[in-house]
Amino acid sequence: MNKGKIFIDVKGIVPKVGETLFKSPINFTIKEGECWTIYGPNGSGKTLLSEVLCGRHLLKAGSIDYPFLEDLRTAAQEYVYPRRYIHTVGFQSTYDLSDFRDAYYQQRFNSQDADMYPTVAEVLSRNCKDGDELRRCIKLMRLDDLQQHRIVSLSSGQLRRMIIARALLENPKMMIFDNPYIGLDYETRQVMVDVFRDIMRRGVQLMFLIPTMRDIPSCTTHVLYLEDCAPVYAGRVEDFKEKFTDSDIAEIAPFEFADNADVYASCPDELVEMEDIDIFYGDRFYQRGLHWSIRKGEKWALQGPNGSGKSTLLSYIFADNPQAYSKNIRLFGQKRGGGESIWDIKKRIGFTSSEMHLYYRENANCLAVVESGFFDSVGLFRKCNAEQEKAAVALMEYLGLDHLAGRSFLKVSSGEQRLLLFARSIVKNPLLLILDEPFHGLDFKHKRLCLSLINQFAHGKDKSLIFVTHYKEEIPACVDKIKTLS
The missing domain is CATH 3.40.50.300 (P-loop containing nucleotide triphosphate hydrolases)
Incomplete structure (x- = not known):
């Protein structure tokens, strides 16, 4: 990793997807070794912007440069798709394993059908034929004791660690975590802090999508703050925390429930x-x-x-x-x-x-x-x-x-x-x-x-x-x- 070298350069982009239109252009530059958090309330455009960075949507205006992709492009390739090397890990992706999500809600509690579902080791081995790398990844994500557990029997925190391991085995250059602490108890959240730093030491660029300041990971170096599909701030995390607090409501009105x-x-x-x-x-x-x-x-x-x-x-x-x-x-x-x-x-x-x-x-x-x-x-x-x-x-x-x-x-x-x-x-x-x-x-x-x-x-x-x-x-x-x- 060459710290200071530009990794992604976002220049005046205006994403437009369906009914969602950003109200002003977005500019920010991610350098190698930096860890960015996209912060903003629900519906502010965090997920949409992350999908744009992955190349999943077209732009109405502006451009995005990916200097790191040039190092990966072979002579035979005219274009390297960003989503091949930028992976998003969110709560929904935890269950995007074949038909697992469709069955999960009912079968999660029916242990008689557990054998229908793969073990943690079986899921991870599909993504990696290198036994040494597989073992390193399992150790990194603290999955040693869970290898023979069926995925349908895992808790949300255990599933989260498994899906991160699965993504890592695909050798991404950047990982975007959407609300990484969802469903995790205190001890597991502390484990994840160490995991994020370990991933960064492997040379993987990290980004987080976060709706509350409390959950901004400690490894964050820079913040892009979105409000109502418009950029408010882009810069160092220390300056961000000095200038801003979570949006609040001055007064909450009563709600009238029906008398039943x-x-x-x-x-x-x-x-x-x-x-x-x-x-x-x-x-x-x-x-x-x-x-x-x-x-x-x-x-x-x-x-x-x-x-x-x-x-x-x-x-x-x-x-x-x-x-x-x-x-x-x-x-x-x-x-x-x-x-x-x-x-x-x-x-x-x-x-x-x-x-x-x-x-x-x-x-x-x-x-x-x-x-x-x-x-x-x-x-x-x-x-x-x-x-x-x-x-x-x-x-x-x-x-x-x-x-x-x-x-x-x-x-x-x-x-x-x-x-x-x-x-x-x-x-x-x-x-x-x-x-x-x-x-x-x-x-x-x-x-x-x-x-x-x-x-x-x-x-x-x-x-x-x-x-x-x-x-x-x-x-x-x-x-x-x-x-x-x-």
């Missing part, structure tokens, strides 16, 4: 009863002999490191895990397998999670995605009544998403998708709200709005909450009980 206490009046006080529950996948146990009782009006935080079984435990409640039928679990007064349908359970629950985000790939407009929360469906197959549509529109306006109502869910940013799925979970004002790391990829302002909405929801009669996060400061003020999985 009578709908849930017949539910017993004991919403969830679990006795002597084992959480396992295949022959690996995550928890043994677990007891948990959730009553009307209780607000819980569910905590534990990556791989402790939190998402699996929640799947027993949300009726997505066939193992629940063989366990001593009662939901809303009925034992699982006692004749109730999964829709009888889901109609009382609002739910969102990282897995839901990956699985929800319907090409519906954003308003329809929020409205689907009334029917617990992936896609909108029933027409909302006037009252339901009014509630969905009001919720989108409150979260600042009303301008997306008619746009395709698949065409908005990842952070905006997360916000829409959060709105979907709460739109029907459920009896029990289950939020499994709902703030993944959200900027500071929208986290504040969502926290306010959760606390307002919790003030409703008999409302209950289960909230999962790896950040203590994200736990809503209404939470009064904590369940910790070791």
Whole structure:
């Protein structure tokens, strides 16, 4: 690596993709050895700009020079495509392994089908025939003990490390990480700090896409700040932190939830009863002999490191895990397998999670995605009544998403998708709200709005909450009980 040599030179570019148009030209120069973070709130254009750098979109104006590609071009090649050597690693890419994403949401919890899916070692060996390089990469990403684990059984943090290893084995010259700390506990985040520095020492250029200042990696040397698809700042990270803070909201207005206490009046006080529950996948146990009782009006935080079984435990409640039928679990007064349908359970629950985000790939407009929360469906197959549509529109306006109502869910940013799925979970004002790391990829302002909405929801009669996060400061003020999985 020749520090000081220009790696990528962005000169007055104006990307235009579909309905998204940058409002002013973007100029910045990346030199070898520098580590850039593209920072900005949800919908500011971070992901679009990264895709432009990879050569996936045409430009309306300006140009991008890639001096590093000239060193890689052979005499027989007229052009070397940037995306061959610039790899993006994001939360979505974690599951882009053959048909894995399509099956993941259901099969993740069905260990009987585990043998259908490859092991970590099998996935990585497809990308590398050099045994020594494969072993070095496995060691670098701390995957030694996971090589024989099926990918469907890994936690989100373990999957993240595997997908980075997979990308590294393709010998990229630059890696772009979209929200690299999503779903990671504190210890794994610290491991990733060391991993990023190790990758840079291998001569790989790094870039990060980050919506909050808290998550800007410590290896960052320079920042490009985008706001509303326009550049605000480009320069050294030290100067950036002196000049700017996360955007906030001066005052948060109250939100009026529909009064539906009578709908849930017949539910017993004991919403969830679990006795002597084992959480396992295949022959690996995550928890043994677990007891948990959730009553009307209780607000819980569910905590534990990556791989402790939190998402699996929640799947027993949300009726997505066939193992629940063989366990001593009662939901809303009925034992699982006692004749109730999964829709009888889901109609009382609002739910969102990282897995839901990956699985929800319907090409519906954003308003329809929020409205689907009334029917617990992936896609909108029933027409909302006037009252339901009014509630969905009001919720989108409150979260600042009303301008997306008619746009395709698949065409908005990842952070905006997360916000829409959060709105979907709460739109029907459920009896029990289950939020499994709902703030993944959200900027500071929208986290504040969502926290306010959760606390307002919790003030409703008999409302209950289960909230999962790896950040203590994200736990809503209404939470009064904590369940910790070791």
